[in-house]
Amino acid sequence: MKIKTTLLKVVTLLLDCFTILFGFMLTVGIITSVHDGSIFTLQITTSIALYLACLVVLSISYCFFRIFNLMDTHQFFSELSLHFVKSVRYLFITLFIVLLGTLPLVYYSADHSDSPGVMLIALAVIFVPLAIAAFVSVMEKVLINSIQFKKENDLTI
Numbered sequence: 839m840k841i842k843t844t845l846l847k848v849v850t851l852l853l854d855c856f857t858i859l860f861g862f863m864l865t866v867g868i869i870t871s872v873h874d875g876s877i878f879t880l881q882i883t884t885s886i887a888l889y890l891a892c893l894v895v896l897s898i899s900y901c902f903f904r905i906f907n908l909m910d911t912h913q914f915f916s917e918l919s920l921h922f923v924k925s926v927r928y929l930f931i932t933l934f935i936v937l938l939g940t941l942p943l944v945y946y947s948a949d950h951s952d953s954p955g956v957m958l959i960a961l962a963v964i965f966v967p968l969a970i971a972a973f974v975s976v977m978e979k980v981l982i983n984s985i986q987f988k989k990e991n992d993l994t995i
Contacts, residue, residue, distance in 0.1 A: 843906040850906075854899050861892045880943040887939030894933045901926045915981070915988045923978050930971035937964045 868885055871877040901922045908919045944960040 843909050847903065847906055850899050850902050854896060857892050857895045857899075861889065864888055864892075880946050884940045884943040887936055890936045890939075891933060894929055894936055898926055898929045898933070901929065915985050917985070920978070920981055920985060923974065923981055927971050927974040927978060930967045930974060933967040934964065934971065937967065940964070 864885060868877070868881075871881060905914070905919055905922050905926075908914050908916065908922075913919070941960065941964070944957060948954055948956040948960075
């Protein structure tokens, strides 16, 4: 069990590094735009939405690390793990809402470059966290049933 969670922790850590690198590159881009004087309102709102998305992704990673630690200590089927799974579901829904803030700039870009397919691609990417939240919701129901089953078995022994 420990080897599997170690791999999951490494993958989550790599995604965190990518998220931090993305935030750094976003900061560099904003500084460059301000220095050139080419920043505008849609760029600012999109940047704020992307910074918030980075924070939400790091929060999701924290919850995942807590869940992995519960797996390592064989306490996954507990109320604490259920709390973290619910938190992950709410954070993915929050990520979906935050990413909606990028749509005005995407629409502006698609409108000025005559490429309406960009809007569809952006919508597909934005709806991914909502699909993941639906999957986590199903896993949450399975976890609730497993916890109830474990409690019933603990009472019979």
